[in-house]
Structures are given as structure tokens and as C-alpha cells.
Amino acid sequence: MPYTPDQPPTASPEELRARIPGWGVDLDPADRPAVPKERFAPDEAGAHWHFPERQEERWPRERSIEHAQLTPVFGTSCPPKGLSGVIRKHAYRTYSEGRAAHWLLLLGADRVDAWESHLRSFFTTRPDNPITQTGLRAEFTGHGLASRLGRNRADLNHQWLDPIIVGGPWIAAGGVVVSVVRRARRRRARRAATVEG
Amino acid sequence: MRAMVYRGPYKVRVEEKDKPRIEHPNDAIVRVTRAAICGSDLHLYHGMMPDTRVGMTFGHEFIGVVDEVGSSVQNLKPGDRVMVPFNVYCGSCYFCARGLYSNCHNVNPNATAVGGIYGYSHTCGGYDGGQAEYVRVPFADVGPSVIPDWLDEDDALLMTDALATGYFGAQLGEITEGDTVVVLGAGPVGLFAAASSWLMGAARVIVIDHLDYRLEKARTFAHAEVINFAEQDDIVVTVKKTTDYLGADVVIDAVGAEADGNFLQHVTSAKLKLQGGSPIALNWAIDAARKGGTISVMGAYGPMFSAVKFGDAMNKGLTLRMNQCPVKRQWPRLLEHIRDGYLRPREIITHRIPLEHIAEGYHLFSAKLDGCIKPVIVPSA
Ligand SMILES: NC(=O)c1ccc[n+]([C@@H]2O[C@H](COP(=O)([O-])OP(=O)(O)OC[C@H]3O[C@@H](n4cnc5c(N)ncnc54)[C@H](O)[C@@H]3O)[C@@H](O)[C@H]2O)c1
Ligand SMILES: [Zn+2]
Ligand SMILES: [Zn+2]
Numbered sequence: 043m044p045y046t047p048d049q050p051p052t053a054s055p056e057e058l059r060a061r062i063p064g065w066g067v068d069l070d071p072a073d074r075p076a077v078p079k080e081r082f083a084p085d086e087a088g089a090h091w092h093f094p095e096r097q098e099e100r101w102p103r104e105r106s107i108e109h110a111q112l113t114p115v116f117g118t119s120c121p122p123k124g125l126s127g128v129i130r131k132h133a134y135r136t137y138s139e140g141r142a143a144h145w146l147l148l149l150g151a152d153r154v155d156a157w158e159s160h161l162r163s164f165f166t167t168r169p170d171n172p173i174t175q176t177g178l179r180a181e182f183t184g185h186g187l188a189s190r191l192g193r194n195r196a197d198l199n200h201q202w203l204d205p206i207i208v209g210g211p212w213i214a215a216g217g218v219v220v221s222v223v224r225r226a227r228r229r230r231a232r233r234a235a236t237v238e239g
Numbered sequence: 240m241r242a243m244v245y246r247g248p249y250k251v252r253v254e255e256k257d258k259p260r261i262e263h264p265n266d267a268i269v270r271v272t273r274a275a276i277c278g279s280d281l282h283l284y285h286g287m288m289p290d291t292r293v294g295m296t297f298g299h300e301f302i303g304v305v306d307e308v309g310s311s312v313q314n315l316k317p318g319d320r321v322m323v324p325f326n327v328y329c330g331s332c333y334f335c336a337r338g339l340y341s342n343c344h345n346v347n348p349n350a351t352a353v354g355g356i357y358g359y360s361h362t363c364g365g366y367d368g369g370q371a372e373y374v375r376v377p378f379a380d381v382g383p384s385v386i387p388d389w390l391d392e393d394d395a396l397l398m399t400d401a402l403a404t405g406y407f408g409a410q411l412g413e414i415t416e417g418d419t420v421v422v423l424g425a426g427p428v429g430l431f432a433a434a435s436s437w438l439m440g441a442a443r444v445i446v447i448d449h450l451d452y453r454l455e456k457a458r459t460f461a462h463a464e465v466i467n468f469a470e471q472d473d474i475v476v477t478v479k480k481t482t483d484y485l486g487a488d489v490v491i492d493a494v495g496a497e498a499d500g501n502f503l504q505h506v507t508s509a510k511l512k513l514q515g516g517s518p519i520a521l522n523w524a525i526d527a528a529r530k531g532g533t534i535s536v537m538g539a540y541g542p543m544f545s546a547v548k549f550g551d552a553m554n555k556g557l558t559l560r561m562n563q564c565p566v567k568r569q570w571p572r573l574l575e576h577i578r579d580g581y582l583r584p585r586e587i588i589t590h591r592i593p594l595e596h597i598a599e600g601y602h603l604f605s606a607k608l609d610g611c612i613k614p615v616i617v618p619s620a
Contacts, residue, residue, distance in 0.1 A: 064581030089330030117365030156247030177602030184609035
């Protein structure tokens with residue numbers, strides 16, 4: 043009990059060593075690779091340069107304003123494009139990592155990017171398919187029901203939200219498309235009727 | 240080449256993409272032989288990580304065979320079997336020179352707060368990842384290592400992230416002989432952290448989760464006591480009771496941004512993205528630790544703010560330690576532990592999924608179906 047100075051009793055090292063293979067082999071902090079936290083050893087990492095050569099910047103690379111310069115090496119996945127690209131570049135150019143606006147704009151741009159990409163995909167031979175892309179098949183191959191039913195899982199209270207969050211906008215967008223098409227058809231039919239009449 | 244591609248929250252597919260090219264003289268192109276899905280990928284998959292772009296290939300846990308090397312590469316040649324730490328790092332900046340490989344300053348223009356990570360959004364540098372047939376590996380003389388002949392390939396794969404991170408998490412707990420260690424989360428990272436805690440002298444290791452099948456693994460694989468928090472009225476009180484009302488000497492958060500256990504915290508962060516991450520596990524760690532104790536945070540959180548109970552952490556005099564794991568620093572000692580049989584990483588692998596079925600793999604791992612603990616992705620090439 044913490045109300046007295048005594049350490050609560052624990053199993054002895056002998057017992058622990060008998061039960062757990064390797065118990066205590068890293069007991070000495072000197073055997074732990076992450077100790078000490080910092081150790082100046084510039085030759086250990088394998089770099090044979092003081093500062094790396096610079097990678098070619100094939101398009102203007104957005105960067106944090108907390109950096110003094112573009113880093114010599116960087117990723118080349120997905121250059122910014124479309125409206126999401128404009129938002130992203132603005133977020134990088136304007137706000138430091140310390141500002142909520144920086145991250146909120148980037149998160150917003152992610153949502154815009156997803157919808158821009160979905161729309162763009164409809165003009166390709168491979169339109170987005172929310173059913174295959176969400177891997178729903180795993181519900182059947184991976185025993186979706188049995189994995190959840192009768193188990194004390196804390197994530198079931200929100201998993202039902204996922205189909206709504208993911209599928210909802212698709213259903214809404216589908217509804218909009220259907221009603222626009224219907225209205226256009228009705229208008230055309232009406233126009234045809236007046237011409238005939 | 241075939242590659243996994245992000246298509247928006249909860250949506251991924253496999254696409255034909257250009258094979259990556261050498262962009263820098265110290266680059267290598269690696270043909271991936273095995274990759275894994277990590278709990279961190281779920282933060283991207285759920286759309287929680289800012290600047291996750293449609294079209295990016297995820298995957299920061301992978302091994303492969305060197306296919307091509309840039310002009311300045313000295314340590315690797317085509318044909319070498321390599322394991323690649325999940326960190327992209329230069330080896331020469333202020334931070335790398337001090338062993339903080341996960342905090343490299345020369346590889347991530349998008350943010351200064353985080354280093355470079357393969358396939359982990361533009362916030363972590365905008366690198367395509369290894370859930371593909373080929374991947375670009377910058378600083379080939381620094382990060383990758385040739386896989387020793389005696390090492391099993393699945394073990395090598397787990398060395399590149401989950402195992403190194405769990406082991407690192409136990410080290411940041413500053414465990415001393417006789418300590419009681421509580422590990423929150425029985426995913427790959429939590430399981431390895433629990434197993435590693437014994438090596439550092441823990442007298443009790445208690446693993447907490449809400450998934451019974453994972454807790455069962457914690458019992459058998461990591462020799463841990465286990466508690467299902469969903470069966471407890473108040474997990475903090477349960478921990479206090481089992482530690483004689485003292486609290487745990489060390490608590491390791493191996494949960495991160497999607498933490499469950501409080502509807503409001505989970506939904507405001509994982510679904511509505513109003514917080515950088517759900518701080519439930521972190522807050523439990525603060526409450527369950529004893530005064531003067533240490534919390535090691537391996538769970539990953541987004542760069543936005545979270546509703547963390549900081550006052551109690553201060554009042555209790557806690558030491559909070561955390562980082563992305565500097566993977567390669569762990570390797571020499573981890574290899575000894577694997578060879579001695581003290582750590583047996585591949586035992587946590589539950590699923591092997593062809594790259595073409597990766598969408599099902601993500602769903603399975605995200606929704607925790609079919610007893611999934613660690614899915615391994617196998618490209619066909
Ligand atoms: N620091 C690093 O270098 C590093 C490296 C790899 C992974 N990570 C992070 O570590 C975390 C775990 O990774 P993983 O691959 O094991 O993921 P995982 O999703 O497989 O495991 C997380 C586990 O936590 C459980 N959980 C949820 N809420 C909980 C709560 N309140 N209390 C206790 N358990 C709870 C889940 O049921 C699950 O079993 C992730 O956040 C990941 O991003 C960090
Ligand atoms: Zn990871
Ligand atoms: Zn560096």
C-alpha cells in the first residue's frame with residue numbers, strides 16, 4: 043500500500059528467469075540500444091557525406107516555412123494538382139506547423155482531393171468503386187459477423203458509423219445525379235409535348 | 240508495376256504505376272518480397288493524417304531485393320536481400336549524427352516536426368511506400384541492411400517496424416528491476432513491447448485491450464497478465480486495485496490515434512477529425528501510472544491538438560518519453576535476442592494476403608476481423 047514506505051512484494055529474479063526466457067538480459071541500461079537518448083556518433087550511420095547531394099526538384103516542391111531550405115532529398119509521390127493542390131500550397135506557404143490553420147487546411151484539402159479524384163475517375167476506364175475499394179468482401183471471407191457477435195468489443199459502438207461516413211456521400215451524390223437526369227428528361231419530354239401540341 | 244494506391248478514406252485499390260526511378264545518387268530501387276500493414280497505416284486509411292494524397296502508395300514495413308542502385312551507393316548491389324527501416328534518413332544531419340534517425344532533418348520538406356517515413360503521407364515527406372512491387376529507397380548506404388542468412392524473412396520483415404518499435408517502447412519506459420509494466424494495446428507493437436519488458440527486468444507485465452483474441456496472444460506469446468477493459472467499469476481503478484493502489488511504475492501506450500473506450504473521444508478524433516488523435520489510451524496511461532512513474536508513448540497521433548489530461552501528468556511528476564522508433568539503432572541487439580530465442584517475432588503473423596487483395600487486407604485489419612493481428616502482403620512479382 044502506498045500509505046507506507048514499503049515496496050509491494052514481487053516475484054524474485056530466480057522465479058522470473060525460470061518462467062520467462064531471457065528475463066533481465068537487458069537489465070543493465072548499457073545493454074539497451076536506445077540508451078542514452080543522444081550519443082554523438084556521426085560516423086556510425088553510414089553516411090559518406092557532410093551534407094547530401096541535392097535531388098533534382100522536378101516541380102516546385104511545397105515545404106514547411108519552418109525549414110530554411112528545401113531538404114536535399116524528398117518524396118516525389120503525387121505532385122499537388124487541382125483545387126486540393128491550390129489549398130495545399132496555400133497551407134504550406136502561409137502557416138507554420140504551429141498553426142491549426144495549417145493542418146485544418148491540409149485536412150480539408152484531403153477531402154477535396156478525394157472528391158476531385160472520384161469525379162476524375164468517372165472519366166477513365168476504371169471509375170472508383172466504393173464496394174471493392176473498401177474491401178467489403180472481407181466481411182464474408184473474414185467472418186464479419188462471428189468476429190463481432192457476442193464479443194465484448196469496445197469498437198462496435200462506432201463501427202456502424204463507417205458505412206454512413208463512407209457510403210453516405212456516395213448515396214447522396216447518386217441521388218443528386220438521378221434527380222438531375224430525371225429533371226432534364228422531364229423537361230425534354232415537356233418541350234417535346236409543347237412542340238407537338 | 241502493381242502497387243497499392245489510396246483512393247480516399249477507407250478506400251484503396253491496386254493500380255498499374257510507373258516503376259520508381261533513381262532520383263538521387265544514393266538511391267536504390269528495391270523489389271519488394273514482403274510488406275506488412277501496420278497500425279500506423281490505419282491512421283492514413285481512416286483519413287486522419289493531414290496531407291494524405293489520393294494516389295499515394297502506403298507501406299513502411301517491407302523487405303526486398305535490391306534491383307538497381309544509384310551512382311554513389313557503396314554498401315549495396317543488385318541482388319542483395321535487404322531489410323529497410325521504416326525511417327527515411329540521411330545519416331548526416333544534426334539529428335542523425337546523434338542517433339535520432341527517426342527525426343532526420345534532411346528528408347522531409349513538408350514538416351520539421353517529423354522525419355521521413357515511407358508511404359506515410361506528405362506530412363512525412365511524400366515518399367511512396369512498399370506495398371507495391373518496387374519502392375525507391377533513399378540513402379541506400381544508411382538505412383537498409385543485408386538480411387543475415389540465418390534470419391527468417393518474416394522475422395526480418397518485423398524488424399523493420401513493429402518489433403523494433405515494441406522493443407524501443409519498453410526502453411523508453413526506463414524499466415528497472417521489479418517494475419510493474421502496463422501495456423495498453425495488444426496489437427503487434429504492444430505485444431512486442433510486453434515481451435521486451437521482461438528482458439529489461441519487469442516483475443509484472445499487464446496487457447490491456449478489448450479484443451479477447453489479442454489478449455489471448457498477449458498471454459501466450461508475451462507471458463503477460465491480461466485485462467479486457469470492456470469488461471471493467473473503470474479500467475483505471477482496476478489497474479490501481481491490481482497494483483495495491485500504487486499504480487503502475489511504467490505504462491506503455493501502444494494504441495495511438497484510434498483509441499477506443501470513450502465514444503465521444505473516439506468519434507471526435509477518428510471520425511470527425513477535430514482532434515489530432517483520440518487520447519483515451521494516453522489519458523488512461525496518465526491516470527494508471529504511479530506518481531513519479533514513466534509513460535512511454537509508441538502510439539502515433541496526428542499533428543493537431545488532442546484533449547490530453549496534462550494537468551495530472553504534471554501533478555503526478557510523470558516522465559513522458561516518446562518518439563518514432565529509430566529502427567536501425569535497435570537492430571544489433573534485436574538480432575541477438577532473436578538468435579537466442581528471447582524474441583520470436585513471426586509468431587504474431589496471422590494473415591498472408593496477395594497484393595491484389597490488399598483492399599480486403601485493410602478492411603480485415605482495420606475492423607479487426609478473423610482474429611487478425613498482423614497481415615503480411617505478398618506482391619506477386
Ligand atoms: N512510434 C513508432 O515508431 C511506431 C511504430 C509503429 C506503430 N506505431 C503506433 O503504435 C500503435 C499500435 O500499432 P499496432 O500496429 O500495434 O496497431 P493495432 O491497431 O494493431 O493495435 C492497437 C491495439 O490497441 C487496442 N486498443 C484500442 N483502444 C484501446 C485502449 N483505449 N486501451 C487499450 N487498447 C486499446 C486495439 O484493440 C488494438 O488491438 C499505432 O498507433 C501505431 O501508429 C508507432
Ligand atoms: Zn508502422
Ligand atoms: Zn538526417
